[in-house]
Amino acid sequence: MEQLESQYQKILSDYMTDQTEKNLYIAQNFTRQLIQKNISPEDVVSVHKNAVEKLFPRRMSEEQLAYDFLIEVMVHYGMAHREHQSLLQKQAEYEMEMKIATNIQKTLLKTDVPQLSSIDIGMISIPIRKMNGDYVHFLYNREDFLSVAVTDVVGKGVPAALCMSMVKYGLETLDYAYKDPSYVLEVINRVIEKSVDDSMFVSMFYACLDMRKSILSYASAGHEPALHYSAKHNEFFPLESTGLLLGVLPETKYLYNEIVLEENDIVVMMTDGVTEFRAHDEMNSREVISSLIMENKYLSAQQLCNLLYKQIEEIQDFKLSDDFTVVIIKK
Amino acid sequence: MDMAIHFKELDNKLYGFVEGEIDTYTASRLREELEAVNITEGLEIVLNLSKINYMDSTGLGVFVAFYKRTLRENGKVKLVGLSNRLQRLFEITGLSDLMDIETDKKVESRK
Numbered sequence: 001m002e003q004l005e006s007q008y009q010k011i012l013s014d015y016m017t018d019q020t021e022k023n024l025y026i027a028q029n030f031t032r033q034l035i036q037k038n039i040s041p042e043d044v045v046s047v048h049k050n051a052v053e054k055l056f057p058r059r060m061s062e063e064q065l066a067y068d069f070l071i072e073v074m075v076h077y078g079m080a081h082r083e084h085q086s087l088l089q090k091q092a093e094y095e096m097e098m099k100i101a102t103n104i105q106k107t108l109l110k111t112d113v114p115q116l117s118s119i120d121i122g123m124i125s126i127p128i129r130k131m132n133g134d135y136v137h138f139l140y141n142r143e144d145f146l147s148v149a150v151t152d153v154v155g156k157g158v159p160a161a162l163c164m165s166m167v168k169y170g171l172e173t174l175d176y177a178y179k180d181p182s183y184v185l186e187v188i189n190r191v192i193e194k195s196v197d198d199s200m201f202v203s204m205f206y207a208c209l210d211m212r213k214s215i216l217s218y219a220s221a222g223h224e225p226a227l228h229y230s231a232k233h234n235e236f237f238p239l240e241s242t243g244l245l246l247g248v249l250p251e252t253k254y255l256y257n258e259i260v261l262e263e264n265d266i267v268v269m270m271t272d273g274v275t276e277f278r279a280h281d282e283m284n285s286r287e288v289i290s291s292l293i294m295e296n297k298y299l300s301a302q303q304l305c306n307l308l309y310k311q312i313e314e315i316q317d318f319k320l321s322d323d324f325t326v327v328i329i330k331k
Numbered sequence: 332m333d334m335a336i337h338f339k340e341l342d343n344k345l346y347g348f349v350e351g352e353i354d355t356y357t358a359s360r361l362r363e364e365l366e367a368v369n370i371t372e373g374l375e376i377v378l379n380l381s382k383i384n385y386m387d388s389t390g391l392g393v394f395v396a397f398y399k400r401t402l403r404e405n406g407k408v409k410l411v412g413l414s415n416r417l418q419r420l421f422e423i424t425g426l427s428d429l430m431d432i433e434t435d436k437k438v439e440s441r442k
Binding site for chain 1: 389396429
């Protein structure tokens with residue numbers, strides 16, 4: 001420190017006698033030494049004060065107090081400045097982690113739509129923000145069984161994504177039990193209930209199609225009812241089934257339902273981001289969806305999904321307020 | 332859009348009036364306000380939701396969390412004044428079988 005002080009005194013004194021660029025340049029280089037030795041702003045002021053005191057002892061008596069005051073100010077300024085710097089650094093770190101988490105989620109929770117010869121499957125899932133709170137999981141065994149889980153996790157961002165990974169691995173470990181929808185929901189409910197906080201839960205519509213017998217069994221855990229278009233009746237029927245959201249109570253039972261799926265029938269499974277028309281609560285969204293599908297029932301399942309998204313986005317003035325997911329199966 | 336909640340204590344019951352829109356942006360404030368409620372044993376809490384003109388599932392989460400805490404701390408909570416739309420939301424999610432809920436109509440017919 002003493003060495004720095006005498007150096008600074010020399011630089012200051014040179015500058016006071018001769019205000020040249022060269023002398024300024026020397027001062028500039030000196031700041032590098034200060035940074036290297038981790039000298040705080042208040043110590044720099046103190047170094048300056050001591051130098052002035054030695055060079056101009058007579059002036060100092062008047063300015064002594066002002067310098068002491070400045071040192072005090074700099075102590076606090078230095079602390080605030082360091083805190084600000086460390087926050088900026090932390091923020092950058094968080095952003096980096098968020099980016100990594102988004103990528104992991106994309107890889108982990110990527111859904112591949114199965115291509116089967118006996119049934120036409122379409123899907124669209126558009127997140128409103130970076131992380132998708134909706135998730136679709138397909139399980140199938142060649143031309144034997146196809147099961148679909150459409151889920152919506154309440155809560156957004158990283159906690160929601162973590163919760164979703166749990167749901168995914170729960171579903172993956174079900175093995176052959178996936179043929180019984182009410183059992184599936186009961187198992188996943190126990191998994192989620194144990195591990196999430198009170199305000200986090202998941203809604204799920206789970207359906208399993210026995211392709212040989214053409215029977216669609218389903219159960220719902222607090223999820224938006226699916227729609228069943230019966231070609232024979234040329235009419236829509238809601239696949240209503242009430243059951244509590246997953247993750248609220250540990251021992252919850254879910255109702256088992258089944259329907260027969262006939263030639264040209266369509267089943268539409270969706271999340272509440274599809275049926276919730278925030279700006280137009282006078283419209284019955286389920287009727288809108290039904291008539292859109294009715295008018296375009298000859299399109300492929302994927303084309304129907306895309307059309308629904310396009311039309312509903314337009315109705316909502318391109319301001320969707322939630323993640324949007326539709327799965328359509330056509331026989 | 333905004334959300335507000337006011338509390339009033341009357342005859343050992345705590346009445347809460349919630350109004351406005353409850354979505355991802357306002358839900359955290361509602362959660363804080365409800366978390367700040369001191370639940371004493373046997374306290375009855377009545378939350379009036381008739382002035383809510385929009386609520387998404389995040390809002391639902393806040394009420395579920397509050398319901399679970401009240402139960403744990405031996406209090407009671409009742410939701411009243413639900414519009415048809417909110418009623419439907421609680422029905423679909425299976426929460427109406429779990430929680431004590433009164434619709435708008437029942438409240439009106441008592442007057």
